Amino acid sequence: MHILITGAAGMIGRKLTARLVAEGGLAGQAITRLSLIDIVAAEKPVGFAGACESQAADLSAPGAAMAAIKARPDVIFHLAAIVSGEAEADFDKGYRVNLDGTRLLLEAVRTIGAPYRPRLVFTSSIAVFGAPFPDPIPDDFFTTPLTSYGTQKAIDELLLADYSRRGFLDGIGIRLPTICIRPGAPNKAASGFFSGILREPLAGREAILPVEDSVRHWHASPRAAVGFLLHGATIDLAPLGTRRNLTMPGLCASVGEQIAALRRVAGEAAVKLIRRSPDPAIAAIVAGWPQRFDAARAEALGFTAEKSFDEIIRVYLEDDFKS
C-alpha cells in the first residue's frame, strides 16, 4: 500500500507519519511506500522498511498536484493548509492554498481517472461553523463560517462530497476539534491559551490565561486526531452516503474544568503558574467559537475521542512531554 501525506511537516502530519510507521500497515495491508509533501520537506521517519520520499512542494503551483499523485497512492491524507490567522491576514494566499490547492489535488485524481479511485482523508475544521449556535450543535447544522479559513474548508468539503458522489475518489472530511494539548512553544493563535495553560505549567513555566474560567470549547488530543484520520482511512464509507463530512467527537470542557484536571494530575503548584490576564480582544474572538457538538454520526461510525481532560493531559505526558 502506498500512502501520500500532504502537510506532512506539520504537527499532525508528523504524528500521523510516526503512527503509520510504527503500525507498519493500514486496514490490514502492509505500507510499502510513503510519500511526504509539505511546503518545507518533512523529516523522513526512522525505522521505516518501505520506500519513503519527502518533497517540498506547493500543491497550488502548476503541475504540483499531478506530480504528487502520479504514482497513484492508494490513500491520500490531505492535511496541507494555511492556518486560520494567516488565511485571514493574507486573503489571496489563503484562497490559493486552502481552496485552489485542494481543488487541484482533486482535479489531478479525476484527470488520472478510472480505475484509479483513491481514499482521500481530508482534514476539515469546526471553523466551518459560525455563531450563533444551538447547544449542542447537531450534525445537520449549516456551515456559516466567520473566517476565510472556515469558508475555504467548507468549500473543500463541498468539492470532496461532489467528487466522491461522481465516483472520482472515495473521500471523507474530518472536522477536527481544537487540538489540545499542542506540543511545542507557545504561539500567537487566539486559541493558544487552551494548550498553554496546561503545557507550560506541566513544564514548570508560567502561562497566561486571557479569558474567564467559564469559557467552554471543544477539544481532542493530537493522538485522538491521528486516530480519526486512520479510522477515516480504514472504514467503509458507504454508510455516509453522499454526506461525506463529519464533525468529530470531542470533549466539551470549560477552562475551569481544564484547570481542575491539571490540579488532579500535577498538583496545586502547577495551577499556581497560571496567571490571569484578561484580554478583551481574545475573549471576543473566542466568544464566536463553538462550544459543544452532538457528533452522533461520527460516533456511530466508531470515531472516538477522550472523555476527560485528565485523559487529555495523560496523553500529552505520554506522547509529548519531555522532562
Place this chain on the structure above:
Amino acid sequence: MHILITGAAGMIGRKLTARLVAEGGLAGQAITRLSLIDIVAAEKPVGFAGACESQAADLSAPGAAMAAIKARPDVIFHLAAIVSGEAEADFDKGYRVNLDGTRLLLEAVRTIGAPYRPRLVFTSSIAVFGAPFPDPIPDDFFTTPLTSYGTQKAIDELLLADYSRRGFLDGIGIRLPTICIRPGAPNKAASGFFSGILREPLAGREAILPVEDSVRHWHASPRAAVGFLLHGATIDLAPLGTRRNLTMPGLCASVGEQIAALRRVAGEAAVKLIRRSPDPAIAAIVAGWPQRFDAARAEALGFTAEKSFDEIIRVYLEDDFKS
C-alpha cells in the same frame, strides 16, 4: 443608478429587465444605465430612457468579469449559470461557469476595491439541499447537494458571504424555489412537468404527468422570483449579519393540488388534457427534491410569494399567456 444583469437573456433575466425598465428606478433612485450580459446578447428593452448596452460574454473567460464591471455598476444581479442538467452532464463546463465565473466576478469587484462596494444579488437555488430532509426544512439546515450544480451554488454562497464579511461587496444570495409556471416550450428538465401540466392544458394542448398526484414540491412564480431579486437589491442587509444566503418563501403544493387549481381556473376540459404516464426515472429524481421549507428569515425581511396555486396560474395568465 447603474445596474448590471448577468444571464440577462434567460427567462428570469428578461423579466427582471422588463420590470426594471417599467419601474424606471430602484430603491427610489432613477435607473440611468442598464448593462446586460449573457452568453448570447440579450435583446435591449424598448422604452428605456437611459443608456443600455447588451453584450455577449462568458464571465469565466479571461478578463471578461473585469470588463463587465469596469464602469462600476451600483447593483449587480448575477443570474448567469449553466442549468442543473447540463452541469451534471458536463462537469468541466459546470464548474467553469457556475463556480469560476462567479468567483471571477467577485474577484473583479475586490480588485477595483474600496470605496467601490456594490450590492450583489446572486440567484442561488434550493438545489443546495439534498435528501433526506426534515419537514419543513429549517433555515439552519445544512447544504449537502446531490448535484454538481447544487454544489457550485453552495460554494458560490460561501464565497458571497465571505466577500461580504470582508467588506468587498454587499451581497445577498437568493435561493429560488422551482419556478412555476415557466413560459415557453416544454423542455427536458426533470422538473418540466410541474409547469407543463398547467401551461400546456391552458393552451389547449396535452401534457404528460410522469409522477404520482401525491408528489409535493416548492414553487413560486416568475413574477415572485423577480420580486425577490428586486427586494434583495433594495433592503438593508445589515439584519442578515454574516448569513447572507436565504431560502425564499414559496408554496408547498402537491401535483394533485396543482391540478385542482387548474380545474378551478380553467375547468374540467383543461384537466382532461393531462395524460398520466408514470416514469420511474423521473419519479426517482423528484423523490430526492425538497418539498417544504420554513423560510422564516426571508419572510421576516419582507420577501413574499404566492399563497395558492390559483394565484400562480393567474399570474401566468396575466404575465405570459398568449391566447
